[in-house]
Amino acid sequence: MLSNRLSSITPSYTISISSKVSEMKLRGIDVINLSIGEPDFNVPNKAKNFGIESLNKNLTKYDMVPGLKILREEICNKLSKENNCIYSPDEIVISSGAKNCITNTLLALLNENDDVLLPKPYWVSYPEMIKLVNANPILIDTKEDNNFKLTKYDLEKYITPKSKLLILNNPSNPTGSVYSKEELIHIVDFCTKNNIYILADEIYEKICFNNKFISVASLNEDAKNITITINGFSKFAAMTGLRLGYSASNKTIAKAISTIQGHLVSHPSLTTQYIGYSALKECSEDINEMVASYKKRRDLICDKLNNIPYINYIYPNGAFYVFINLEKIKEKFNYKKSFSIDFCNEFLNRYHVAVVPGIAFGMDNYIRISFACKEETFLNGLDQLNNFILDLKNSFSKNL
């Protein structure tokens, strides 16, 4: 028999849709994949070569559990220069992707039945990760007219005596919303007053289009002390398959995370760490080019969405997703249990376009599309969305 812990866990929607797409492609079907958030760019050449050199030098033995010293030093430089946060290398732990950093942090901080405050919509894996460590996700409703950004008033409504941690994802997956300094200050104030840690998942920080990105930990000493900043190389350096991320926290928490990591995985692949080191240190030009493309794509995709009837969307100021409200269509759509799953299945089966159902993020009236793909791909996908919606309109008995 499997452990009880699995009974409440659902597999990752984003990953299972992607697997379905690969299966359809193997059957010769030409699928437009706007589902998974995976950059279509390649790892910058300099970074790849640095990894190859490290292999040729046989740098392939066990190394330090929290990660290569030179990489932790480089991460500290980056945090100081770009984020205005001063950390020392013993406050950084490098792990196999941001997912691994988040689960290590949850294991280090949470006891059974602790509550974790989680604003909705949330990134697909957070609730499942929280349940895996036997803690409880407390889902917080946020307001669409505030672009689904959390406020201290939302927090006041949902805080419990057992609340120990808040997960704040900025820029947000799935909405692309970005918090201002003032908005973050109110949240940090609330958390410091109520002894709540903040896991600040800032994996999309470099993909930020309009305002300057502000790190939670940069706000003041209190903020830095209660915050565990999570970051990763999957998005900004297009290193999804290489699995590299890091956490920055106070020394006590960093040491606890490192102790856990020492037993679970030792440390992430050394070759990957060398590639990440060069990506951080030497590849800012490539990274700026990627971010400029995302911005151009964001503008194009929004222009196109503005011309599709019966939908609204959250205007993304960061990340590479658009969260689309299909409420008007839901009212007329004949679905069984979940509107967004049925809508996405029909869209995939009939129009061969893969998008993620909003229910993966806790919101069944929505779908998420990713623009981490070629212009032609998402423009074709949106043409099909327009066709699907017009087709549905014609089949509805009542007019939209």
Ligand code: PMP
């Ligand atoms: N956090 C968020 C908000 C994400 O969208 C993702 C998806 N990649 C992750 C963490 C995990 O990233 P990684 O590939 O570094 O594990």
Ligand code: GLU
């Ligand atoms: N985070 C990405 C997404 O939301 C990748 C998939 C995943 O890691 O779950 O699509």
